[in-house]
Structures are given as structure tokens and as C-alpha cells.
Amino acid sequence: MTRDSAAISVFTVLAELFAAAADGCRDRSPLTQRLLTDAADDLRQGGVTAKIMAGSECDREGTVPGLRFAGAVHRLVLEGRAPGLAKHYPSVGGQPHLPTLWEDALPALNAHADVLRQRVLATVVQTNEPGRSAPLYGGLMVAAQEAAKAAGRHVPFCVRLLEVGASGGLNLRPHHVGYQLPDTVLGDPDSLLVLDPEWTGRPPADLSHRLRVVGRAGCDPAPVDVSTEDGRLHLSSFVWADQLERWNRLRDALDLAATDPVRVDRSTGPEWLAHQLARAERDVLTVVWHSVVWQYVSPADRAMGRAVLADAAAKATPLSPLALLVFEPRRTDDGYRFELLLKLWPAGISLNLGHGAGHGTPFTWDVTPWE
Template identity: 85%
Template sequence: MLAELFAADAGAPRDRSPLTRRLIEDAAEDLRRGGVTTKIMAGSQRDRDGTMPGLRFAGAVHRLVLEGRAPGLAKHYPSVGGQPDLETLWEDALPVLNEHADLLRQRISATTVQTNEPARSAPLYGGLMVAAQEAAKAAGRTVPFCVRLLEVGASGGLNLRPHHVGYRLDDGTVLGDPGSVLVFDPQWTGRPPADLSHRLRVVGRAGCDLTPVDVSTEDGRLHLTSFVWADQVDRLNRLRDALDLAATDPVKVDCSAGPEWLAKQLARSERDVLTVVWHSVVWQYVSPADRAMGRAVLADAAAKATPTTPLALLVFESRRSDDAEEGYRFELLLKLWPAGLSFNLGYGSGHGAPFTWNVTPWE
């Protein structure tokens, strides 16, 4: 079963990260043979679909490389200046796996996949612009609402500062903050259905996670970096810029389960502020019980929303689609209360870029 989960996880990077895919595929075959990967994954035999054991394995190995503990393997890792040779990758990985089997097992069993990809701020930014303006229209206002942002499954909180990021469009326009240390091309097709000349005003931010990452520490930075596929240098550079931004604009992420934390946050509302509940690429890791509780908490808050204290749900999650190659795609979904509006704003890569704006009803 575990080897099959590894094989399924190898499909996530597909052609986007040949290094990660090959490492996971070779590890799956090693599991079938009862090799060293069996020792490393001891205790994870009952992992369920969605826990991504293959990606956790790849992340733990990447961290050893980042820490300088695997010099013989580092030559394959562009994240430290190497160049992959897929034919000899597993041969060079085996000594590292044998030497650090206990450490790898400890790290893999103690963590979940946490990419906390900062490029997801781009669809979030556009979605917040739409939400603030649509809520204002529904309330008969001419000025968009200020936003209070609540993120469930926030990891290191890197996506809790979308207004402090610069988004460079293909016409040279930079939305958000052009002077930010984090400016990148969101690779948009189309544009958000909003007046982008308005400034996004964020007046409150908070986040929670079952295993929050403290990005002010070297351990936290290494943890998040290890889950970026090592041959995606652009993503690595973007993450490092996002970590630099976080150092200048700290936001605490509470250690808490989503439903309980959200209930406390939504127990109060602020007049003339749009409260936005947000999560991205988290839903697959949430238990059915917590999903049900979260929906109930949100439904209770939605019933109490007023035109002057509106509420929004903005999520970027995978959904099944007949058009997608693998049977699913990542979609940006928005609901507004009490306006009663529901939009599917578009779809894109699970990492947030590229993204296509294509507004349809959220059904």
C-alpha cells in the first residue's frame, strides 16, 4: 500500500520536477524490494491517501542536502548548485539514506507537507479585490470594503501579506506593492473582474495551523525550503524573497485546529470591514470530522453577516474536472454573505502560477 502511495505521489511533480519524480519512483521500487526505504518509512505503513508520504520523503532528503549532510547527493540538487543526473540519482542517494535512516524516519513521521507557496498570493490578491468590490456593490457602497483576512492551514503565514507583494503583469504594470522585496510574474491569463486601480486595504490578519512553522527561525526556513522541489529554482528564489518579506512584516500563526480557531475569530465582527476566510491546498489534509465542523462554523457566521459586516469564503483548492488531464484542477472559489453571491473565479497550477481568470457560477 505504501509503495502505491509513493507511486501516486510521483505524479504530483510530473514533468515539472524530474528530480523529485525520479527520487520518489525509485523509492517506491525500493519499498517493494524491502530496501532501506522500508526502514525509513517504518511507522507510516498506515498512511492514508492525501498524507503524501512520497513528498514527505523527498522533502526530508532535500533538507539533508540543504543542511550540507549529503555532499555526495548534493551534486544532483540545483537548490545548492548541482545538476541532476537521473540515471545515477538513486545510486548516490542510497549511502545517504542508509547513513541517515533514523533521522529521516523521525522527520517524515513528525511532519506534513507544507509548501506554503507564496505564488498563491497572486490569485488570493485578485480574489480579495473582487470580494471587496462585490461586497461593496451589494451593500450600495461606492468604495470597496477594507479586508480582515483569516487563513486556516496557514503553515508559516507567507500568504497573509498579499497587499505587501508586487505582481508584475505582462504589460509592465505592477499591482500591489511595487517596492516589495517579493515581486513576481503571476502568469495570469485574463484579469480579475475588478477595478484593479483600487488599493487593497487589509486591516487585520490572523492564521492558524495544526503544525505552524516559525519562519523567523533557521529551522522553520529550512523546513519550508525542503518541500520546494529542488530543481524549481524560480520557486526557491520566490520562497526566499517571501521569507525576507516575512522578516520585515511578522504575522503570528496560532497552533490550533481550524474549526475551533475559526469559531473564536468569527465570534466578533467589525463594522465596515469584510471578513474573509481563506485556505489553499489544505482541504485534502483535513479530516471529514473537521470539514463538517468547519462548514457548520462558517454557516453560523454567514447567517449573522450583515451589509455592514459582510463575510466571504475564498479558497484555492483542487476540484475534480472532466477537462483536466489528471481529473482535477485547482480552482479559486468565492462566496459572499449576505449578498448571496458565489463565483468560480478561475483555475491554475497548485502553486498559484500560472492562473487563468474565467468567471463562472460556483455550483
Template identity: 70%
Template structure:
């Protein structure tokens, strides 16, 4: 039931974004009563949970606000200087839904969830340092392997630049690129089991996505911005800085399915680099068939890996626990066969606790 999916999404973000949670709960009530939201969401009644129709709905509204076409609603949106008044929020949403019904319905149908949260670069940076240094030790190298970074579900490619960010882990502790236009507070507890003073060298970076976002266009930048919860200004600021950084040297993101794209890039081992396959909070959107095919492709590539041409899988995905979900950073390396759980953190990569242990 669509209203239940909206309610579930509201519960997931309730502790983080009161504005988004209120929108979703009010929209769920409106769906149940047959209000205007039923016309906005017409055709999407059978959308599955993984497509997160509620967040596509709130993003479509946010897009109108960002474009300056919903001034009565904008006063509730901190992303454009407003301040939420949750008691009257829905009263100001209703006129927008009535005026823009067809446009909102079209955008909801044409858009997939694209957060491309740059905060996830923080655990990625630490994970790559562990992987590159671990692979070097196995190969008997004095220096860490340079990295060839391949991202599945890369969206706009914002997380393909982890080496170009300044990570301010403490007042007098900065890792990565201290001259970067993007300074990120990783909110780390502990540190990765790696020498963070060693530079992380990424010599090749590219990604794939079924619906890549083109950062060179205003439409692409607005799409990403619209999916940020409007009352989370820290995330909003991170995204704007990440967009600025990515514009300096955009990473290529090809429109392709993960298995097909990965099969081409893993067909032949590349010597003298560590090839890292990376994905974050994308697994829920991948079909069971593509998951199985991707695992088979990775297993075949792992069998071809050598100490001089190693391979790693680094993922940041939610895992179900007895209390809900936990986002874990997991690393597998070949040919060493190491399986490590490096730590866990928030869904947006921040905060993060480093706690390395074996992973079965």
C-alpha cells in the same frame, strides 16, 4: 500500499520535477524489494494518502542537502547549485539512506507537508479585490471594503501578505506594492473583474495551523525550503523572496484546529470591514469531522453577516474533473449570497486564468 503512494506522488509531479519523480519511483522500487527505504519508512506503512508520505521522504533528503550533510547527493540538487543526473541519482541516494536511516525516519514522522507556496498569493490578491469591491457595491459604498483576512492551514503565514507583493502582470503593468522586496510574475491569462488600480487594504491578518512553522528560526526556514522540489528554481526563488517579505512583519499563526479557531473569530460580526476566510490546498488534510464542523460555523456566521459587516469565503482547492484535477478559485459572499468561480490555475497558483462565472 506505501510503494503505491510513492508512485502516485511521482506521477503527480512528474511533469514538473523530474528529480522528485525519479526519487519517488526509485524509492517505490526499493520499498517493493525490501531495500533500505523500508527501514527509513518503518512505522509509516499505513499512512493515508492525504499525509503524502512520499513528499515527506523527499523533503527529509532535501533537508540533509540544504544542511550540507549529503555532499555526494548535493551535486544533483539545483537548489544548492547542482545539476541532476537522473541515471546515477539513486546510486548517490543509497549511501545517504544507509548513513542517516534513523534521523530520516524521525524527521519523516515529525514533519507534515508544509509547502506554503507563495505563488498562491497571486489568485488570492485578485480574489480579494473582487470580494472587497463586490461587497462595497452591495453596501452602497464608494470605496472597497478594507479586509480582515483569516487563513485556515496557514503554515508559516506567507500567503497572509498579498497586499505587500508587487505583481508584474505585464512589462508595464504592476499591481500591489511596487516597492515590495518580493516581485511576482502571476502569469495571468485575463484579469479579475475588479479595478486593480484601487489599493487592497488589509487591516487585520492572522491564521491557524495544526503545525505552524516559525519563520524566526533557521529550523522553520529550512523546513519550508526542504519541501520545495529542488529542481524548480522559480519556486525556490519565490519562497526565498516571500521569506524576506514575511520577516519584515510576520503575520501571527496560532497553533489550533480550524473549527475552534474560526468559531472564536467569527462569533461577532466586525463592522466596516470585509471578513474573508481563506484556505488553499489544505482541504485534503482536514478530517471529515472538522470539515463538517467548519461548514456549520461558517453557515452560522453567514447568517449574522450584514451589508455593513460582510463575510466572504475564498478558497483555492483542487476539484476532480473527468481528466484529473483542476485548481479553482471560488468565492462566496454574505449577505449578498453570491457564489462565483473566479478562474482556475496550477497547483502552485501560477499560471492562472481569470474566467468569472456563477458557481453552484
């Protein structure tokens, strides 16, 4: 096999990952689907996309190289560096015309190939989707009340929230978000961010209680400073440009973050979590939370994180309980389903609270054992 044919073979494998990412956008983002489909064809032919993805040829599926490429291109548009492409991007006022999308993308890809390559190499997918605050809020209400019942208390626990893979920390303020239901608004009705959670059913909890969050902390291998323009652009670039509802939701979440700063520490997770869990607080439920990050965590860090959590769980008491609340994709016969899972110690409660779209809404509350 010649060097050129070997390179084409490698990029063919990468092209399949692009095609899989494109399929994941089906019926949700026609613009991103078409961009990634055409980019996959360009990869197979050794075109400019191969130059941009050089150095990422052997990336594993979980790093989603196609979405990193799409995010880098979107950022060019947001920065005003691809005017010919911008006319297709609703996030900057454009209107997609899919038959000519790739034709209009090529000049920008060729002109900025080196910049795009560096961004693809240096970044990870960080949607930090604020819509996930909706299932998180409901899950926290359930956790605080179930832990109280197990301890013989009539009042739900206050919550200390620890988020692993927090990105920009947008989901570390669920008590400051409003959740518009047909008959009421949960959380903060005066919030800068009011979500339609699109719930089918309701959380198995008394929603008249107020969620009391008394502590928050987060970590991420590459934390995003959402107080800066660079950080805001970074998160915005990963929103699919033709999903204006998500785009506007992120704008509101960033505005809320500016009024309520939360620090996100730079850490892969296990050591940070061990440090946080070394301190147990009486009359407080400590909740470890993560959402759609597990695929990015190395096997070693997964094992270390489980061990840290198991050690803390063994030390939990009825008056200093511990919870794990996660919203992650789980494999099914038809592919994947995003499920909200809750464990409580020492109560020994283990629940699958329901399932929803990857961005948190819509969500169906359907409580079953977590097996």
C-alpha cells in the same frame, strides 16, 4: 501469509502512493519524480526506504507520504549532511544526473535512516507556496468590490483576512507583494517579493483600487516559525529542488516575512475560526481563506468548520459582510484542477473565479457560477 510477506504487501501499497506522487511531479520536477520512482521500487523490494517509512505504512493518500519522504531527503541536503547527493540538487548548486541519482542517494539514506524516519513521522507537507498570493490578491479585490456593490457602497471594503492552514503565514501579506503585469505592477511595486502572476485575463474588478488589509490572523496544526533557521529549512525542504524559480520566490517571501511578522496560532481550525468570527467588524469584509489544505483536514474538522462558517454567514450584514475564498483542487474527468472559489454573505454571491497551477501561477481568470 508470513510476517515478511505481509510487510512487503503493506509496503507495496505505500509504493503505489509514492508512484502516484512521482506522477504528480511529471514534467515539473524530473529530480523529484526520479527520486520517488526509485524509492517506490525500493519499497517493493523491502529496501532502506521501507525502514525509513516504517510507521507510515497505513498513511492515507491525502497525507502524501512520498512528498514527506522527498522533503526529508531534501532537508538532509540543505543541512550539508548528504554531500554525495547534493551534486544532484540545484537548490545547493548541483546539477541532476538522473541515471545515477538513486545510486548516490543510497549512502545518505542508509547513514541517516533513523533521522529520516523521525522527520517523515513528525512532519506534514507544508509548501506554503507564496505564488498563491497572486490568485488570492485578485480574489480579494473581487470580494471587496462585490461586497461593496451589494451594500450600495462606492468604495471597496477594507479586508480582515483569516487563514486556516496558514503554515508559516507567507500568504497573509498579499497587499505587501508586487504583481508584475505586462503593463503595470499591482500591489507594492517596491516589495521584496515581486511575482509574475502569469495571468490569462484579469480579475473582474477595478484594479486601480488599492487593496486595504486592516487585520490578519492565521492558524495551523503545526505552525512554522519563519523567523528561525529551522522554520526556513522546513519550508525550503518541500520546494522541489530543481524548480529554482519557486526556490528563489520562497527566499524572497521569507525575507519579506522578516520585515512584516504575522502570528500563526497552533490550532486545527474550527475552534480558532469560531473565536475569530465571534467578533464582527463594521465596514470591514471578513475573508476566510485557505489554499491546498483541504486534503489534510480530518472529516470531523471539515464538518465543524462548515458549521462554524454557516453560523457566521447567517449573522453577516451588508455593513459587516463575510467571504469564503479558497484555492483548492477539485476532481475533474482528467484528474484534478485547482480552482479559486468565492462565496459572499449576505450578498448571496457564489463564483468560480478561475483555475490555475497548484502553486498559484499561471492562473486563468474565467468567472462562472460556483456549483
